[in-house]
Amino acid sequence: SAFDILLGGERLDKDARRELMKFRTYCEEYINLEELTGCRLELAPLYSHVSAERMADEERCRLGLKSEPIRDIFSLMELNGCRVIRQPIPEESQISGVFIHLEEKEASFALINSTLSPGQQVFTAAHEYGHYLKDRSEDAIIDNPDIFVDEFLSLYHPREKFAQVFAAQFLMPPSKVSEIIDKDFRSGKLRFENVICLKRYFGVSFFDMLRTLKKLEYLSTSKFEEYLQLDPDFHEEALFGNLEDERGPKRRKGKPVVSDRFRALAIKAFQRKKISAEKLSGLLNQDKDKLVLLLAKS
Template structure:
């Protein structure tokens, strides 16, 4: 932990302001807790007046954070929660839950990387504006430009999550939210931590793939603005219509998607349930997204998907009858989301503990887990490593 005098008054003030904002506490209330006026607290947060240790301890308790976490050199202090609050006139509990979890994941991820000396590679294309021209045509062109820039080729994307994390170097978190949450995805960008995407792991794989492509659209076209994607999003703003169109075009490029459709329709003679099932499976998208994309590209009549819905839909049973064993796709991110900590976060926590860079207490606070649960994770990895060590002792 850094000594109080090792950090500038401005840096301590900034960290205190962010901790207060993240806790949702007003300046008047915080000032009252330490028995001072609001202008004095403002002076502390601006760095004009250095905070005293007793004041720091009292404020930290009130904000629900330890003094250690406030002063630790590698600690990450972001303003993610307040940025999302400014995004909406009213903050619903679903958004608040998702943003707080997102914020906690980013802070823990970045701080552990800093502690361990891990450098995350960024491969960001320049941000492209969306203020001029036909927004749908612009999104189609930008999606194709990014595919070309990444060298993805014309066909379906096999693993969009790897494209996000490895191809672009964006931080990606897939974790479960409360069962009734309407949040599908989040996006934010801050220079200190980079671009970050959150996906609701409760959603089925095709839905998360679509949400991921949508958030890539925000990364490419409106990077400086945080974004919340909901299940029933209306896509009213220009930025949302752009991201929605970008996502469709990124996953189903007009030329290759049209050719795949043509090859199937030459056999079926018309747009059938089986055709949509096969095409959706090929491009890793939902049946609904497939049907609507066909309409958008003029490959199927307007109202085709609505007709299917009115006439029994295209059910999971239909899919299983067509695809058989191929119906169940591997979804390792879903399993990882069921863990208390992701595999990567668990490994970093263990490494920080083993190298004596952070204590169990510091790690438990950073990761928002109990010390008993953290100890179980560390012990499990320790056991696995000891077994590996024994294996390495075997003769060649």
């Protein structure tokens, strides 16, 4: 099976293999809940013979997003057939994200490492969505952190650069970036706080915003390097109030974040008497008596 191949990888350490086993269990539970409730997701179109930029534009058009920012990439992925779990994976395991398509079940899943900063999780999710739209007929994919570093990207399979370009264009449409800069930052040179404004608007990490602005030639290489040395967290908190803690350590000890849809299906299965209260409690990682009491009132 696809998971047997995935778990058979020689480079996986003990922690990585353990976390991927948890991911496998989640996928099995998710599919079971869909079967119990009769709620299945349709697959999005499979793109081929198209550039990464074109795929991003066409997918935005298909979803009716125009050039507006994506407020919840995780829910967007779920509604379009790619189920998601955010799960804490130790840094030593070298896993940022995983994509797998289970052909026999016609079901796709993405795992996002929840120890990454919120912005990094968003970009990783968009990267895995790119694999879902383009590469789901291939083997499962494990994306390590180096793939998200431009200097190392060329060392990997061309599909990784494709997914990177797709993610940037999908999350930060160049037309919208240009529109905001032309409208609000007409002074010519982009100041550091302007970059933070843009990063907050598109809901991405400071680095991903910076890299996009350099690619679109709104920042010179020297200015890019200069801004890279500054602390965006300190400036964002001081100038704008903290939107989200970008540094990450507070999330390292967290529990897996299952999707809203997974939770809704579990509740539906319980209400239809397809699963027990004990099972529901385990799936949602919540106190059984509290759940039963709450659901009795709904």
